[in-house]
Amino acid sequence: MMLYLESINKSLHNLMSLDKSVILIGEDLLDPYGGAFKVSKGLSTDFPEQVISTPISEQAIVGSAIGMAMKGMKPVVEIMFGDFLTLCFDQIINHATKYHWMFNEQITVPIVIRTPMGGGRGYGPTHSQTLESMLMSVPGLKIVAPSIFHNPGKMLEQCVVNEKHPCLFIENKRLYPKELIHGDKYDNFDVIRTQGLSSFENILLSLYPEERADVLIITYGGMVELAAECTYEVFMDEEILVNILALGAVRPLAEDYIIEQAKIVGRVLVLEEGHKIGGWGAEVSSILHENIFSSLYKPVVRLGAEDCPIPSAMPIESEVLPTIKKLKKLIMTLVA
Amino acid sequence: MKTIPYIQIYEKMYLIRAFELRLLELFSKGKLFGTTHTYVGQESVAVSVISHLHTSDTVFSNHRCHGHYLAKEDDPEGLLAEIMGRQGGVCSGRGGSQHLCRNNFFSNGIQGGFLPNALGMAFAEKYNNTENIVVAFIGDGTMGEGLVYETLNLASLWQVPLLIVVENNKYAQTTPIEHNLAGSIIERGRAFNIETSEIESNDISDIYNKFETLINKVRTSKKPHMEIVHTYRLSAHSKGDDFRDKDEIEHWRKKDPLVHIRKIISDNDAIEIEDKVNVRLKSVEDKVNKMPYSTIKLET
Numbered sequence: 001m002m003l004y005l006e007s008i009n010k011s012l013h014n015l016m017s018l019d020k021s022v023i024l025i026g027e028d029l030l031d032p033y034g035g036a037f038k039v040s041k042g043l044s045t046d047f048p049e050q051v052i053s054t055p056i057s058e059q060a061i062v063g064s065a066i067g068m069a070m071k072g073m074k075p076v077v078e079i080m081f082g083d084f085l086t087l088c089f090d091q092i093i094n095h096a097t098k099y100h101w102m103f104n105e106q107i108t109v110p111i112v113i114r115t116p117m118g119g120g121r122g123y124g125p126t127h128s129q130t131l132e133s134m135l136m137s138v139p140g141l142k143i144v145a146p147s148i149f150h151n152p153g154k155m156l157e158q159c160v161v162n163e164k165h166p167c168l169f170i171e172n173k174r175l176y177p178k179e180l181i182h183g184d185k186y187d188n189f190d191v192i193r194t195q196g197l198s199s200f201e202n203i204l205l206s207l208y209p210e211e212r213a214d215v216l217i218i219t220y221g222g223m224v225e226l227a228a229e230c231t232y233e234v235f236m237d238e239e240i241l242v243n244i245l246a247l248g249a250v251r252p253l254a255e256d257y258i259i260e261q262a263k264i265v266g267r268v269l270v271l272e273e274g275h276k277i278g279g280w281g282a283e284v285s286s287i288l289h290e291n292i293f294s295s296l297y298k299p300v301v302r303l304g305a306e307d308c309p310i311p312s313a314m315p316i317e318s319e320v321l322p323t324i325k326k327l328k329k330l331i332m333t334l335v336a
Numbered sequence: 337m338k339t340i341p342y343i344q345i346y347e348k349m350y351l352i353r354a355f356e357l358r359l360l361e362l363f364s365k366g367k368l369f370g371t372t373h374t375y376v377g378q379e380s381v382a383v384s385v386i387s388h389l390h391t392s393d394t395v396f397s398n399h400r401c402h403g404h405y406l407a408k409e410d411d412p413e414g415l416l417a418e419i420m421g422r423q424g425g426v427c428s429g430r431g432g433s434q435h436l437c438r439n440n441f442f443s444n445g446i447q448g449g450f451l452p453n454a455l456g457m458a459f460a461e462k463y464n465n466t467e468n469i470v471v472a473f474i475g476d477g478t479m480g481e482g483l484v485y486e487t488l489n490l491a492s493l494w495q496v497p498l499l500i501v502v503e504n505n506k507y508a509q510t511t512p513i514e515h516n517l518a519g520s521i522i523e524r525g526r527a528f529n530i531e532t533s534e535i536e537s538n539d540i541s542d543i544y545n546k547f548e549t550l551i552n553k554v555r556t557s558k559k560p561h562m563e564i565v566h567t568y569r570l571s572a573h574s575k576g577d578d579f580r581d582k583d584e585i586e587h588w589r590k591k592d593p594l595v596h597i598r599k600i601i602s603d604n605d606a607i608e609i610e611d612k613v614n615v616r617l618k619s620v621e622d623k624v625n626k627m628p629y630s631t632i633k634l635e636t
Binding site: 049054057059062063064065066067068069070072073075090094095098099101103104106107 | 426427428430431435436437438442444446449450451452453454455456457458459460461463464470482483486487489490493
């Protein structure tokens with residue numbers, strides 16, 4: 001048994017012990033505190049030189065990590081809340097992701113920026129957002145978001161060891177205390193694992209994999225469990241079979257795999273926790289309409305956060321974020 | 337202190353001057369892509385700093401980077417081809433005038449944005465126990481960016497071998513420093529407990545030796561230093577945006593660092609260098625003109 005949080009922490013221990021050029025840089029990382037979500041716990045004790053706890057300077061944190069990477073180090077950045085990533089956009093867009101291409105491939109910038117996104121904890125409008133879709137249009141950026149069905153520690157190791165270019169590593173904060181599902185079974189679901197083109201696993205969850213599903217939900221990260229819960233309910237109550245595709249990489253999209261799976265089912269719902277308007281789902285949906293329009297029984301439908309900031313009070317927070325109820329309603333429109 | 341190698345310095349300064357003036361002509365003829373920010377009048381700064389660097393040291397420059405690039409890489413061909421969008425450009429025409437990279441030279445067009453990158457490089461040099469230093473060139477206009485102060489704070493906390501050269505040419509594009517900068521630049525550096533000093537001169541004889549001392553100090557102490565050089569650009573910010581007072585420009589023309597150094601060396605030497613550089617630049621331009629334009633391969 002391994003928790004999501006533990007998996008990332010263990011992986012950082014492992015990476016640092018194997019390679020002194022791996023450093024973790026961010027705010028409040030030192031023991032005994034060990035980071036706002038405790039991901040860095042124990043690291044500064046075991047690897048004091050490799051953990052750099054900084055002032056509250058998100059832009060300079062990412063900016064200096066870029067410089068370190070350009071000189072052969074392998075910096076892992078922790079941005080305390082994903083919401084603070086807005087402070088780093090210039091470094092991500094005009095520096096980290098530009099240098100390799102703009103400098104005619106003479107250098108690489110292998111930085112990994114880890115950050116927790118997501119609501120459900122009542123942190124309010126500036127500490128609960130899911131903002132990675134804002135970076136979907138940035139060439140040269142890889143965005144990775146493990147769900148509990150993935151192996152977050154292994155994915156982080158892949159990013160640090162194998163990736164030559166900037167990676168944004170999204171950790172949905174609700175997942176930290178959750179147990180990871182490693183095997184090929186999760187309650188009544190079969191867990192089918194496929195290596196994606198970006199080398200990050202894509203996972204298909206199905207109650208009856210040998211049957212043709214009525215609906216396919218395409219999602220990632222923190223929304224996968226919600227989709228699974230809803231899927232089970234919809235099957236028990238309505239005998240509607242829904243498959244779930246949990247992508248490992250948000251960008252680049254595993255286009256061929258998404259198209260292949262969507263084609264089999266013909267009714268697709270794209271689910272994300274980020275805002276629906278201008279969201280990640282718009283890109284997924286567009287890819288499907290552009291490529292397999294004639295194989296779709298219905299237009300692709302989408303669920304994301306409402307066009308409203310994320311409130312703090314739990315009862316209204318859930319009105320803004322995707323819920324099982326909203327998801328179920330949309331599934332019913334697809335099969336109607 | 338070594339004696340100043342005026343002849344070699346003049347050749348470098350004249351190369352920058354002649355390159356930039358020719359660039360302005362080519363710009364007017366529509367031969368360049370994008371805009372261009374020339375370094376006319378500030379040549380003594382780039383040459384003074386960069387002459388003292390090792391090849392393994394790194395230079396990070398800004399939008400006004402041609403002078404720094406030529407001083408470090410002595411590559412007018414790669415630079416001209418880059419600005420003219422040719423395949424022989426140092427970044428194959430991908431970057432253009434403000435986005436250069438060769439060996440340990442980098443430049444980027446976002447004000448202050450690269451400063452933490454330079455800081456991180458200096459951190460890596462110290463972490464890896466090298467003797468290398470990193471030099472970042474910024475301008476007075478850049479002092480308006482908040483990231484500069486995040487970086488100064490970290491540079492002081494980390495104590496890394498970073499030399500920040502602030503070329504105060506007194507204008508942020510068209511806006512004079514009086515409208516831009518409260519307090520003083522030197523006090524801003526010192527507020528972070530970074531050793532900061534300034535040079536009130538454009539003259540090579542005042543700048544050259546000072547930077548030898550400073551660079552040795554940064555290299556051996558592995559601590560940051562910020563140096564402000566009060567200089568002046570004699571050309572426009574880019575093109576067609578010069579609204580400065582004519583008398584002010586005239587006043588600074590008399591302090592032109594090339595005029596100063598030319599008085600130190602003999603006329604014969606100066607003419608010989610000028611002829612040599614002019615011939616070199618002519619042949620560079622001929623060669624670049626024959627290069628094919630850049631191409632691109634996109635993944636579909």
